Amino acid sequence: xxxxxxxxxxxxxxxxxxxxxxxxxxxxxxxxxxxxxxxxxxxxxxxxxxxxxxxxxxxxxxxxxxxxxxxxxxxxxxxxxxxxxxxxxxxxxxxxxxxxxxxxxxxxxxxxxxxxxxxxxxxxxxxxxxxxxxxxxxxxxxxxxxxxxxxxxxxxxxxxxxxxxxxxxxxxxxxxxxxxxxxxxxxxxxxxxxxxxxxxxxxxxxxxxxxxxxxxxxxxxxxx
Amino acid sequence: xxxxxxxxxxxxxxxxxxxxxxxxxxxxxxxxxxxxxxxxxxxxxxxxxxxxxxxxxxxxxxxxxxxxxxxxxxxxxxxxxxxxxxxxxxxxxxxxxxxxxxxxxxxxxxxxxxxxxxxxxxxxxxxxxxxxxxxxxxxxxxxxxxxxxxxxxxxxxxxxxxxxxxxxxxxxxxxxxxxxxxxxxxxxxxxxxxxxxxxxxxxxxxxxxxxxxxxxxxxxxxxxxxxxxxxxxxxxxxxxxxxxxxxxxxxxxxxxxxxxxxxxxxxxxxxxxxxxxxxxxxxxxxxxxxxxxxxxxxxxxxxxxxxxxxxxxxxxxxxxxxxxxxxxxxxxxxxxxxxxxxxxxxxxxxxxxxxxxxxxxxxxxxxxxxxxxxxxxxxxxxxxxxxxxxxxxxxxxxxxxxxxxxxxxxxxxxxxxxxxxxxxxxxxxxxxxxxxxxxxxxxxxxxxxxxxxxxxxxxxxxxxxxxxxxxxxxxxxxxxxxxxxxxxxxxxxxxxxxxxxxxxxxxxxxxxxxxxxxxxxxxxxxxxxxxxxxxxxxxxxx
Numbered sequence: 001x002x003x004x005x006x007x008x009x010x011x012x013x014x015x016x017x018x019x020x021x022x023x024x025x026x027x028x029x030x031x032x033x034x035x036x037x038x039x040x041x042x043x044x045x046x047x048x049x050x051x052x053x054x055x056x057x058x059x060x061x062x063x064x065x066x067x068x069x070x071x072x073x074x075x076x077x078x079x080x081x082x083x084x085x086x087x088x089x090x091x092x093x094x095x096x097x098x099x100x101x102x103x104x105x106x107x108x109x110x111x112x113x114x115x116x117x118x119x120x121x122x123x124x125x126x127x128x129x130x131x132x133x134x135x136x137x138x139x140x141x142x143x144x145x146x147x148x149x150x151x152x153x154x155x156x157x158x159x160x161x162x163x164x165x166x167x168x169x170x171x172x173x174x175x176x177x178x179x180x181x182x183x184x185x186x187x188x189x190x191x192x193x194x195x196x197x198x199x200x201x202x203x204x205x206x207x208x209x210x211x212x213x214x215x216x217x218x219x220x221x222x223x224x
Numbered sequence: 225x226x227x228x229x230x231x232x233x234x235x236x237x238x239x240x241x242x243x244x245x246x247x248x249x250x251x252x253x254x255x256x257x258x259x260x261x262x263x264x265x266x267x268x269x270x271x272x273x274x275x276x277x278x279x280x281x282x283x284x285x286x287x288x289x290x291x292x293x294x295x296x297x298x299x300x301x302x303x304x305x306x307x308x309x310x311x312x313x314x315x316x317x318x319x320x321x322x323x324x325x326x327x328x329x330x331x332x333x334x335x336x337x338x339x340x341x342x343x344x345x346x347x348x349x350x351x352x353x354x355x356x357x358x359x360x361x362x363x364x365x366x367x368x369x370x371x372x373x374x375x376x377x378x379x380x381x382x383x384x385x386x387x388x389x390x391x392x393x394x395x396x397x398x399x400x401x402x403x404x405x406x407x408x409x410x411x412x413x414x415x416x417x418x419x420x421x422x423x424x425x426x427x428x429x430x431x432x433x434x435x436x437x438x439x440x441x442x443x444x445x446x447x448x449x450x451x452x453x454x455x456x457x458x459x460x461x462x463x464x465x466x467x468x469x470x471x472x473x474x475x476x477x478x479x480x481x482x483x484x485x486x487x488x489x490x491x492x493x494x495x496x497x498x499x500x501x502x503x504x505x506x507x508x509x510x511x512x513x514x515x516x517x518x519x520x521x522x523x524x525x526x527x528x529x530x531x532x533x534x535x536x537x538x539x540x541x542x543x544x545x546x547x548x549x550x551x552x553x554x555x556x557x558x559x560x561x562x563x564x565x566x567x568x569x570x571x572x573x574x575x576x577x578x579x580x581x582x583x584x585x586x587x588x589x590x591x592x593x594x595x596x597x598x599x600x601x602x603x604x605x606x607x608x609x610x611x612x613x614x615x616x617x618x619x620x621x622x623x624x625x626x627x628x629x630x631x632x633x634x635x636x637x638x639x640x641x642x643x644x645x646x647x648x649x650x651x652x653x654x655x656x657x658x659x660x661x662x663x664x665x666x667x668x669x670x671x672x673x674x675x676x677x678x679x680x681x682x683x684x685x686x687x688x689x690x691x692x693x694x695x696x697x698x699x700x701x702x703x704x705x706x707x708x709x710x711x712x713x714x715x716x717x718x719x720x721x722x723x724x725x726x727x728x729x730x731x732x733x734x735x736x737x738x739x740x741x742x743x744x745x746x747x748x749x750x751x752x753x754x755x756x757x758x759x760x761x762x763x764x765x766x
Contacts, residue, residue, distance in 0.1 A: 059421075060762075062762070065469060065470070066550055068513075069536070072529050072536075073529050073532060074533065100444060102442075102443065103369065103371055104442045105414065105444065107372055108375065110373060111375060112415055134463060134466065138451050140445050142371050
C-alpha cells in the first residue's frame with residue numbers, strides 16, 4: 001500500500017528515506033477500515049499533536065550539548081513546535097534520551113518514563129542510547145535504552161548532528177500524525193523490529209502500553 | 225632543588241627517585257601519614273590526585289603533590305600494602321581538603337579503606353554494587369551486577385558505613401549518617417537541567433538557607449579507566465574526547481603527549497601549532513557555553529542563545545578541518561589526524577575580530593546589567609588557601625588568586641611561542657569567576673592571532689609503528705583543560721595496552737568547591753554558584 005497522506009510541513013512522503021515501517025504500520029491501522037468521522041477528528045487532533053511535541057530535557061552526556069545546539073539559534077527546533085522543553089516528566093510528550101545510560105541511571109530513567117502521561121514517545125539519541133556505543137565493553141553501561149523503555153526513533157551518531165536530530169524528530173512527527181488518537185492503546189510495536197536479538201521482547205499488555213516482557217515492575221507502574 | 229634534597233634527607237625511611245621534574249617517593253605504609261604531614265608543612269600544599277593501584281599481589285596508592293611556589297615540581301608519594309582482603313591506609317583528609325573525594329574514589333574502585341576518613345561510602349557505584357571494578361581480578365559478568373530496576377535507597381545512600389573506630393574518644397560515633405535526624409533535605413537532580421549534567425545533590429535546608437550539601441556521583445559513570453586497560457593507545461584516544469566533551473581536544477592532547485613522551489617520538493612543529501590552535505578554539509567554545517549556561521541559570525535566555533550562536537562559528541571551523549562538530553577526534557599519537565583545511569586559517573582570522581566584537585556585546589548585555597550584578601556580587605567567596613587546599617584549578621582557582629595555568633607552568637605544544645597573560649583575579653567571588661572566563665577568551669584570541677599565520681610547513685604527523693607499545697614505566701602528563709588541570713597517569717608494562725590509566729578530572733574538585741562555598745547561601749543561589757564553577761559531570765564520573 002502506498003503511503004499517500006503523511007506529510008509534515010510540506011515535506012512529502014517521498015522526501016524521507018525510511019517509509020517502509022510507516023507503510024506497514026498504516027496497513028495495520030487501516031486493516032478493518034476507518035470511520036470517516038472519527039478519522040477526520042483524528043486528523044485534526046494529530047495535526048495539533050504532531051506540531052507541538054513537548055520534549056523532556058533529559059541529557060546525560062555529550063549528546064546533550066548537541067541537543068542544546070538544536071535548541072539554540074542556528075538549528076532552532078522551535079520552527080517545528082518542539083521548543084517547549086519541559087523539566088517535569090508530567091508535562092512532557094517525548095523523552096529525548098541524549099547520552100549514555102548507566103546502571104545507576106537506569107531506574108531513574110525508568111521512573112521518569114513511567115511518570116509521563118500517555119501518549120508518550122521515546123527517542124534514542126546517539127550510539128550510547130542505541131546500544132552502548134563506544135562504551136559497549138564497560139561493566140557499568142546499559143546496552144541501549146530499549147533494554148529499559150520502548151523506543152520509537154533511533155538516531156545514530158556519536159553524537160548525532162543537529163540535522164540528524166531534526167530528521168529523527170520529523171520521523172516521530174510523521175508517526176504521530178498517522179496514529180489514531182482515539183484508539184491509541186492499539187499502538188503496534190514499531191521498535192520490536194528494530195531491536196531484534198539481545199534486547200528483551202516487547203509485548204503489549206492489557207493497557208496497550210509497550211512494556212518489556214522481562215520487567216514486571218513496568219506493568220505495575222503503567223497500571224497505577 | 226637543593227632545598228628539596230635537604231627535605232628528603234629528613235625522611236630516612238623514604239626512597240627517592242628522580243625522573244626529570246617528577247620525584248618518586250616510596251614510603252612504607254606505616255609512615256605514610258607522617259611523611260604526608262611533613263610534606264604538607266614544608267610547602268606541598270596542593271594534592272593533585274590520589275591514584276589507586278592494583279600491582280597484582282599488592283595494592284597501593286599514589287599521591288600526586290605539588291607546591292604552589294614551585295608548581296613545576298611534581299612529587300609522587302607512593303605506598304603499598306600486601307593485605308588484599310582489607311587494605312587500609314591512613315587518611316590525609318585533615319591535610320588536604322581535596323583528599324575527601326579522591327579517597328572515596330580509591331575506596332570505590334579498589335576497596336581500599338582510609339582510616340580516619342569517616343565517609344567511606346562508594347562514590348560512583350551504587351552502595352549495593354558487588355566487587356571493586358578496577359582490581360585486576362574483578363569479575364565483570366553481568367549476572368553479578370545486573371541492571372537494577374529499583375532506585376537506590378536514599379537512606380542507604382546517606383548512611384555512612386560503620387567503621388572500626390580507631391580513636392578512643394569516639395570521634396565518629398555520633399555521625400552515622402550524612403544528615404541529622406529531622407533535617408529538611410531536598411533532592412536536587414539527577415534529572416535536572418540546571419545541574420549541568422546528571423549530578424545528584426542532596427541539600428539540607430534551614431528555611432531557604434543551605435546548611436550543607438551531599439553530592440552523589442556516578443549517574444554517568446561508564447568505567448572508562450577500566451575499559452582503557454583492554455584498549456590500545458590509539459583506541460583510548462577516542463574515549464578521552466568523551467570524558468569532558470567540552471574540552472575534548474585538550475584531554476586527547478594530554479594522552480597523546482604522554483604516549484609520545486614514552487615513545488620519545490619527535491612530533492613535527494606543524495602538528496604542535498595545529499594542536500595548540502585547536503585547543504584554544506575548544507577553550508573559547510567551552511567558555512562560551514559555560515558563560516551562556518551560567519547566564520541562563522540566572523534567567524537570561526538571550527545570553528545562552530548568543531553564546532551558542534558564536535560557538536557555532538567554532539563548530540564550523542572544526543567541521544571543516546576535523547570532520548566532527550563536538551567530537552573533533554583530531555589528535556593522534558604523533559600529530560593530528562589530517563592536515564588543516566585550506567580555509568582553516570581564513571576562517572580563524574575572520575573569527576578573531578568577530579569574537580572581539582561579540583565580547584563587547586556580552587559585556588554590554590550582561591556584565592554591566594544591574595540585575596546580574598545584584599545576583600553575582602558578594603556571593604560564593606572562595607579564599608586562595610581554600611582553593612589550593614581543595615585543588616580547584618582552572619578559572620575557579622585563578623579567580624581566587626591562585627596562579628595555576630599549566631600553559632605557563634609547563635609550556636607544552638606551541639604555548640611557549642605565544643605571548644599571553646595568565647588571567648588572575650583576587651576576589652574569589654562569583655563575579656570574578658564569571659568575568660575571568662570572558663577574559664580568558666580574550667587571551668585565547670591573542671594566542672590564536674599570534675599562531676595562526678605562523679603555522680610552519682611540514683608534516684602534520686610523525687610516522688608511528690602500526691602497533692604502539694609503550695616502554696615499561698610510568699608516564700604523567702598535565703595539560704590545561706577548559707576547567708583546570710587535566711592530568712593523565714599511565715602505568716605501562718611494555719604492552720600495547722596500559723596496565724593502569726588514570727585521568728585527573730578537574731571538575732571533581734569543583735564539586736568539592738561547591739560543597740565548601742554553599743553553606744549559608746540561599747537555595748536560589750545554588751544553581752548560579754554551580755554555573756559559576758562550570759563543572760562537567762561526565763568528566764567527574766569517567
